[in-house]
Amino acid sequence: MPVGTQQIQVTLPDGVRRHVPAGCTAREALCGSGGALSPDVLAATVNGVPMDLDTALTGDAALEPLTFRSPEGREVYRHSSAHIMAQAVKDIFPSAQLTIGPAIEDGFYYDFAFERPFTPDDLQQIEARAHAIIQANYPIKRMEMPRLKAVEFFKERGEQYKAEIIESLPDETVSLYSQGNFIDLCRGPHLPSTGTVRALKLLSSAGAYWRGDERNPMLQRIYGTSFPTQAELDAHLAKLEEIKRRDHRKLGKELDLITMQDEIGPGLVLWHPKGALVRLLIENFWREQHLKQGYELVYSPHVARLDLWKTSGHVDYYRENMFVPMKVEASEYQLKPMNCPFHIMIYKSHLRSYRDLPIRYGELGTVYRYERTGVLHGLLRVRGFTQDDAHLFCRPDQIEGEVSRVLDFTFFVLRTFGFSEFEVYVSTMPEKAVGSPENWAQATAALEAALKSRGVAYRIDPGEGVFYGPKIDIKIKDVLGRAWQCSTVQIDFNNPERFELAYTGEDGKAHRPIMIHRALMGSIERFFGILIEHYAGAFPTWLAPVQVKVLNITDKQRDYAETVTAQFTAAGFRAEADLRNEKVGFKIREAEKAKVPFMIVVGDRELQAGTLSVRGRSGANLGSMPAMAVIDLIRADIAKGMSA
RNA sequence: GCUGGCGUAGCUCAAUCGGCAGAGCAGCGGUUUUGUAAACCGCCGGUUGGAGGUUCGAUUCCUCUCGCCAGCUCCA
Numbered sequence: 001m002p003v004g005t006q007q008i009q010v011t012l013p014d015g016v017r018r019h020v021p022a023g024c025t026a027r028e029a030l031c032g033s034g035g036a037l038s039p040d041v042l043a044a045t046v047n048g049v050p051m052d053l054d055t056a057l058t059g060d061a062a063l064e065p066l067t068f069r070s071p072e073g074r075e076v077y078r079h080s081s082a083h084i085m086a087q088a089v090k091d092i093f094p095s096a097q098l099t100i101g102p103a104i105e106d107g108f109y110y111d112f113a114f115e116r117p118f119t120p121d122d123l124q125q126i127e128a129r130a131h132a133i134i135q136a137n138y139p140i141k142r143m144e145m146p147r148l149k150a151v152e153f154f155k156e157r158g159e160q161y162k163a164e165i166i167e168s169l170p171d172e173t174v175s176l177y178s179q180g181n182f183i184d185l186c187r188g189p190h191l192p193s194t195g196t197v198r199a200l201k202l203l204s205s206a207g208a209y210w211r212g213d214e215r216n217p218m219l220q221r222i223y224g225t226s227f228p229t230q231a232e233l234d235a236h237l238a239k240l241e242e243i244k245r246r247d248h249r250k251l252g253k254e255l256d257l258i259t260m261q262d263e264i265g266p267g268l269v270l271w272h273p274k275g276a277l278v279r280l281l282i283e284n285f286w287r288e289q290h291l292k293q294g295y296e297l298v299y300s301p302h303v304a305r306l307d308l309w310k311t312s313g314h315v316d317y318y319r320e321n322m323f324v325p326m327k328v329e330a331s332e333y334q335l336k337p338m339n340c341p342f343h344i345m346i347y348k349s350h351l352r353s354y355r356d357l358p359i360r361y362g363e364l365g366t367v368y369r370y371e372r373t374g375v376l377h378g379l380l381r382v383r384g385f386t387q388d389d390a391h392l393f394c395r396p397d398q399i400e401g402e403v404s405r406v407l408d409f410t411f412f413v414l415r416t417f418g419f420s421e422f423e424v425y426v427s428t429m430p431e432k433a434v435g436s437p438e439n440w441a442q443a444t445a446a447l448e449a450a451l452k453s454r455g456v457a458y459r460i461d462p463g464e465g466v467f468y469g470p471k472i473d474i475k476i477k478d479v480l481g482r483a484w485q486c487s488t489v490q491i492d493f494n495n496p497e498r499f500e501l502a503y504t505g506e507d508g509k510a511h512r513p514i515m516i517h518r519a520l521m522g523s524i525e526r527f528f529g530i531l532i533e534h535y536a537g538a539f540p541t542w543l544a545p546v547q548v549k550v551l552n553i554t555d556k557q558r559d560y561a562e563t564v565t566a567q568f569t570a571a572g573f574r575a576e577a578d579l580r581n582e583k584v585g586f587k588i589r590e591a592e593k594a595k596v597p598f599m600i601v602v603g604d605r606e607l608q609a610g611t612l613s614v615r616g617r618s619g620a621n622l623g624s625m626p627a628m629a630v631i632d633l634i635r636a637d638i639a640k641g642m643s644a
Numbered sequence: 645g646c647u648g649g650c651g652u653a654g655c656u657c658a659a660u661c662g663g664c665a666g667a668g669c670a671g672c673g674g675u676u677u678u679g680u681a682a683a684c685c686g687c688c689g690g691u692u693g694g695a696g697g698u699u700c701g702a703u704u705c706c707u708c709u710c711g712c713c714a715g716c717u718c719c720a
Contacts, residue, residue, distance in 0.1 A: 117648050206715030207647035214717055218647050221715070249713095253655085262693070262711055321719085367720090372645050373711090375718060387720070485720070522720040554677045581677070589681035603679055615680060 011062045027053040030065055041065040043076045043189045052189040068228045078103030080191040081200055081226035082110045087182035088129035099161040107225030111208055114220045118205040127202045137195030138180040150174045199233035200226040248532035249378040255537050267376045267383030274545035281543055293409055295362040300342030306332040312341045321369045339365035343391040344499050352503040358394035358402055365389045379529030386524040392516040403450035406518050410487045413520045414476055421477035424456055427464035435493035443491040444470040468494035478534040486522040538595040540641030548575035549596045551587040553603035560607050571631050
């Protein structure tokens with residue numbers, strides 16, 4: 001150590017403090033005096049900020065190594081992977097211009113300005129080239145450049161987009177990263193070398209607008225992913241296959257639950273008997289629980305005078321999502337995109353006292369929204385759907401209590417359907433909003449207070465509230481860890497104003513109630529689609545359209561099979577007999593494919609003994625037992641499913 | 645809405661260079677009476693999404709249109 005070198009102190013995550021010469025790199029500081037740094041370490045946070053391992057430390061710092069196991073480490077890994085892919089693209093297609101290429105959940109993408117879309121063949125070639133770049137193990141080096149010089153630099157290289165990005169940056173100095181012949185503007189940090197990436201695969205290509213704006217030119221995006229081991233990459237690809245296998249559009253058709261047909265129109269769902277039955281079960285449960293929770297259930301028409309929608313503000317704020325109005329006699333009528341105005345009119349049909357509040361109107365209300373064709377997606381995004389809607393009218397001091405009740409109710413319902421993990425967001429005041437900032441702040445505070453009182457962890461989504469009030473959104477996580485937006489609780493300052501809603505207070509004067517919109521499942525269609533994927537079509541017994549299938553082995557047990565089926569039906573189960581002249585293996589195959597939870601095989605042995613042979617879905621042979629034992633077994637399974 | 649890809653029997657998919665549109669499953673008829681994921685034989689099944697064009701001839705090439713898929717944008 002040269003005499004006179006200044007020493008700095010680094011603190012490692014385990015609390016160890018180490019003195020190192022100023023100017024030494026994060027890598028050197030991390031591995032200390034002895035040996036090399038573990039190859040798992042991709043980068044490091046310096047005082048909490050992710051940095052390259054080659055970053056020179058200039059002062060005392062808290063250091064933490066970053067590996068692929070941390071979100072920040074994964075981001076670095078995928079970000080460098082994107083650069084590797086970009087280098088491969090530039091090698092093969094020098095005229096492709098670089099734009100941006102971030103890490104995303106589960107992978108990365110890079111957008112290129114290129115004269116034509118990339119084909120699957122291109123992707124193969126690019127991937128091969130990317131593998132070669134990984135093999136070559138180019139060191140990834142950071143350098144800094146004055147901003148204007150960097151603009152010139154990229155212009156000279158024909159990278160117009162990069163030049164544009166740099167021009168819009170606020171800093172006077174920008175950082176560039178290079179690997180081999182490739183150089184890109186980038187904030188970093190990055191891996192130490194291209195060989196650090198072990199397993200990389202390109203997945204797909206698609207168009208994407210420059211800066212995400214549809215008025216801008218279309219770029220060519222390539223998606224890929226990368227992992228530290230081939231095994232992890234394979235596991236990820238297997239998960240993608242699993243997602244395909246569970247696709248509700250495929251299962252919905254295979255299980256004969258729903259279809260959507262050209263002749264009907266895009267985004268419009270036909271519920272076949274089995275799908276309709278599952279829906280009925282969901283709706284029955286919903287109604288029962290709402291009545292228990294003190295809701296009053298209402299019905300409202302599918303169309304109403306356009307004037308109603310003018311009063312509600314939908315014509316002004318929501319027109320692009322509405323079907324065009326239809327002319328009937330002398331006035332125009334509008335297919336309803338929401339249920340709220342109807343519930344408001346029910347509220348308004350009487351004078352209301354403060355003693356009446358809160359009033360809770362619930363409706364499984366079918367609404368129609370005009371969605372642009374490109375956004376339609378199976379059951380998850382449709383044009384006609386049924387909201388499990390409710391509107392609560394309450395006094396301002398009741399907001400927190402009502403929201404708390406709704407939260408408890410929501411989690412109860414979602415858990416009943418097998419979801420146990422949630423992401424909760426509070427969306428605050430957007431730029432375009434009605435209501436005073438004070439009202440917004442107060443209502444937002446009430447939402448947060450309700451969440452806190454329930455011990456629910458949440459994140460703030462700044463500026464993402466609806467124009468009429470702040471909201472809580474709850475996303476459910478399915479069995480594959482995917483998050484789906486379902487439940488929403490929204491405060492509304494706007495409609496009570498617009499419709500001049502009032503209640504008479506203790507003081508005998510008119511007061512304005514607060515309105516809360518809420519949906520637990522969101523839309524039955526979407527929720528059903530999510531359920532199909534969550535359960536891979538194998539609904540829990542309480543929701544299964546057919547719960548029991550009785551299979552005879554030969555015609556000799558035909559009567560017995562019919563008696564047994566009747567017995568199960570009488571016990572309240574959805575039971576069917578398959579008496580076809582087919583081998584039992586074939587009948588089992590069909591019942592398996594239909595995901596029937598319980599199969600009951602009756603042959604001569606059972607006929608003689610007066611028992612039933614029970615087979616569970618997915619192959620479990622549960623043995624022979626008397627009918628009563630089977631009934632108990634299934635009842636227990638139903639009870640378990642509903643309390644899970 | 646935009647970019648790209650794709651529409652063939654109820655379903656899943658073939659059809660060379662523009663030359664008689666085919667298979668498996670399903671359905672129907674028959675044989676078989678069967679023990680835990682597919683018995684056997686036969687039959688039926690098509691305006692190749694729709695409209696127009698090029699051509700002696702179009703599933704195939706071109707234009708328009710409808711729909712689906714991926715992504716962008718938007719959202720329950």
